[in-house]
Amino acid sequence: MKIHYQGRWAVVTGASSGLGQGFAARLAERGMSLVLTGRNKGRLDETARQIRRVAPRVKVEMVAADLSTRSGVSALLEHVSDRPIEVLINNAGFGSYGPFAESDSDREADEVAVDISAVIALARAFLPGMLDRGSGGILNVASTIAFQPAPYQAVYGASKAFVLSFSQALWAEARAAGVAVTALCPGPTRTGFVDALGADVGHTAIYRRLADPEPVIEAGLRALDKGRAVVIPGLRNRVVAESGRFMPREWLTRVSARLLRPLDPTFRAPIEVRNRDGNSRLGRTRLGSVD
Ligand SMILES: NC(=O)c1ccc[n+]([C@@H]2O[C@H](COP(=O)([O-])OP(=O)(O)OC[C@H]3O[C@@H](n4cnc5c(N)ncnc54)[C@H](OP(=O)(O)O)[C@@H]3O)[C@@H](O)[C@H]2O)c1
Known part of the structure; x- marks a missing residue:
């Protein structure tokens, strides 16, 4: 796989917080010019300030956009329409928690729009240019939740299963042209994600322990460099994700329900x-x- 970093453009979604902030900083250190996106303009400014401190020569542009809307996705695409994008970090996303029957359907629809539809739209926009040039990479942030159904996070789990499957399919289509597509599948990680769930999950076996974001970011970028289809950072996460393959689906789903069940x-x-x-x-x- 060939990815040219120095002086080329990268788009990082969800760059206003957590993993996205880290991806932006690591790509800036590799000399990439950046287009950062997220809804929160103030936090995007803060990301840009941090980057300029460590990499003063790097170009940083910001697009404040809501990726749950078509207009938000279009605003981002219009902003970058004049330049080739070498790296796309499809990282923006959020989850929800609780019994599906009691969920907020507008929120679930927005979740599908950000976690799935925006990922497709951006990959569709930038992959053809990468294939034509014979270089580039797309890192889609999935999750370890992608490896089994997720009762009480049903829509989020299914969204990330989509991202995993979609990324693997694109990996196979793009690799002959030298373009990398990788699904990064982090386990629970210390970012703004848990707060953004909008529900208390500290009691669940899954969210009780949170990993540091830095090794997750490094693992994602390393896997992209190597042209790997999927990376699961952390031995424990790998064991849990892979062991599910040997269990009957109903067992697996019941174990998952137990690990995520509500406090009540x-x-x-x-x-x-x-x-x-x-x-x-x-x-x-x-x-x-x-x-
Ligand atoms: N942390 C974990 O435990 C964990 C585990 C597995 C996978 N992941 C995945 O990792 C990715 C990054 O999340 P994180 O952990 O870094 O959480 P985070 O700190 O909450 O960051 C999420 C980012 O997504 C952006 N975002 C959310 N909704 C958006 C919208 N409607 N339009 C545009 N941007 C939006 C947020 O920006 P604004 O708020 O400014 O819009 C923010 O920058 C997500 O895809 C998440 O599903 C996280």
């Missing part, structure tokens, strides 16, 4: 219940009764 001790995962007339419906048990 009376809450049980949805079960099928039958009325006296034999019709089945989904219900859930609270203190032994069905409601």
Whole structure:
């Protein structure tokens, strides 16, 4: 794979916080000019300030855009339409937590728009140029949640499963042209992500321990350099993600439900219940009764 860093342009989405800030800084150190995007203009400015401190010669441009909207995606694409993009870091994303039946459907729709639709739109916009030039790379940030269904994070888990599968497919299509496509699958990591979930998840086995972001960023960029399709940073994350392959799907999903279940001790995962007339419906048990 060939990726030219020095003096070339990179687009980093979600550059106003967490992993995105780190990706921007690491690419600046490699001499890349940057287009940073996120909704929060103040935090984008802060990212740009940090970058200029470590790499004063690097060009940094900002596009404040909401990637859950078509107009936000278009604003970003228009901003960069005059230049070749060598590296795309498709990193912006957020999750939600709680029983799907009680979820906010607008928020779930926005999640799909940012975590899936924007990822597709940006890859579609920049990949052809990379293929023509025979160099470049796309790093799509998926998650370890992509490797099994995620009860109580059903839409987020399915979105990241999409990103993983999509990235692997593009990896196979692009590699002969020398273009790298990598899915980075971090486990729970100390960024703004958990706060942005909008729900307390500190009690879950999954989110109890958070990893440092720096090794995750390094692992992603290293894997992109090597042209790897998928990278899962951290031995524990790799073992958990890979072990699921050997389990029956229903077991795997029940284990996942247990690891993510809500704090409410009376809450049980949805079960099928039958009325006296034999019709089945989904219900859930609270203190032994069905409601
Ligand atoms: N941290 C983890 O535990 C973890 C684990 C696995 C995967 N991931 C993935 O890692 C990626 C980066 O997240 P992070 O951990 O760095 O979390 P973060 O600190 O919350 O950063 C998320 C970034 O996404 C941007 N974003 C969110 N909604 C957006 C929207 N509608 N339009 C444009 N930008 C938007 C945010 O910018 P604004 O708020 O300024 O819009 C922010 O810069 C995400 O794709 C996440 O799913 C995180």
